Amino acid sequence: MKRFIAVGLVWVFMLGAVVVNAAEKKSTKTGTAKKAAPEKWVAKINDKYITLEEFESRWNAIPFQYKYQYGLFGPEGKIRVLDTLVKNELLYQEGIKKGILNSETITQRIEDLKKQVVAEELLTRQMKGLEANDSEAMSYYNANKQEFGEPEQVRVRHILVKAETEANEVLAKLKKGEDLAKLAPEYSIDPGTKDKGGELGFFSRGQMVPEFEEAAFGLKVGERSGAIKTAYGYHIIESEEKKEGSQKSFDEVKEEAKNAAFQEKQRKLFEAYLEELGKKADVQLKQELLQ
Known part of the structure; x- marks a missing residue:
């Protein structure tokens, strides 16, 4: 804590x-006598x-x-x-x-x-004696519910190519019934997934670039995207599996919420105390010398 x-x-x-x-x-x-x-x-x-x-x-x-x-x-x-x-x-x-x-x-x-x-x-x-009570724990829980649960997750495969023409070529082959997992080693430039059939594994929101994330979470299981442009190139995404998010009740995470509330309370007290000390002290900075 x-x-x-x-x-x-x-x-x-x-x-x-x-x-x-x-x-x-x-x-x-002062002396050399042995102790x-x-x-x-x-x-x-x-x-x-x-x-x-x-x-x-x-x-x-x-x-x-x-x-x-x-x-x-x-x-x-x-x-x-x-x-x-x-x-x-x-x-x-x-x-x-x-x-x-x-x-x-x-x-x-x-x-x-x-x-x-x-x-x-x-x-x-x-900070001696500082603690968080149940009411503060509940307030923290209500304000930060995303911390107390399992987020929605998706598992996808993808092929990443540099040019849109390449993406269209891959899409044409997929439309004819070819397998994305088999095309990935041939076409994809993502070194981390190309040899695994484009498998990215499970991820939740906030872990991928926005364009990729929006497309991945918008697909139903088994669906495939068109060419999705990101800063890395063009992605073709295929949804493999989805896990719905879940929210834990306050009673399930009461102690965890209380500890988090304590940490938050401690942080605020720490910042307020430093601000108070700063106001009392003569603090001068010459930041221009750091440029």
């Missing part, structure tokens, strides 16, 4: 590792320990939706997370050896990640 506050697991771990280790690196510049092993640690990578406390902090910071998405539950999930932390630490230490941390590019990326995490935490707090 929290579409505006998502951040990849690996980057969460990497940001934490970079920030923590960078701080440790600074603190050890004693902490009392409770879950991993040791060279001289770096991942303490139980540090691990639990990282574990608890992983949003539930990520734990669900990646199946991170129970001891097995914790072991997978620890494995990721160890791998990231290995990569981090190797990068330090190669002097990568001090590069300008890495410094900028760390700053960018800090800004991202701070912004996401701000939005999390700003």
Whole structure:
């Protein structure tokens, strides 16, 4: 649900590792004494320990939706997370050896990640407690019924040619009883369908160019069109099958509608909040420099 506050697991771990280790690196510049092993640690990578406390902090910071998405539950999930932390630490230490941390590019990326995490935490707090009720779900359903059902679909074959004279030649052969599926490999210039007898499969409205769509949906099963001109050339379309559309009731999709209403509510709140911040701030743009 929290579409505006998502951040990849690996980057969460990497940001934490970079920030923590960078701080440790600074603190050890003043002395070379080796740190004693902490009392409770879950991993040791060279001289770096991942303490139980540090691990639990990282574990608890992983949003539930990520734990669900990646199946991170129970001891097995914790072991997978620890494995990721160890791998990231290995990569981090190797990068330090190669002097990568001090590069300008890495410094900028760390700053960018800090800004991202701070912004996401701000939005999390700003939207805390936000939810959509049944009335809002119903309103969304009524305004967006096309999202909650199966659209009408048609399955057709077609032959695409460049010139109208070629289309008329194909139509003449079809009128004499020849099979469109057998003529497609010979005449069609559509590389995706010519070797399949012109078979396009099922599609719904909005997936094809308007002229083609209007002709395809206007045919009865078994009917054939004339030469239909589009930006691609001339099509001869033959209807194979139709599936009538269906509409699901509100009760069938109540939770789905509620989630969609929540997303819409969240988006509007997000936009309003940004607009409010923009009005309070001194924001100046020099867009002419981007031309």
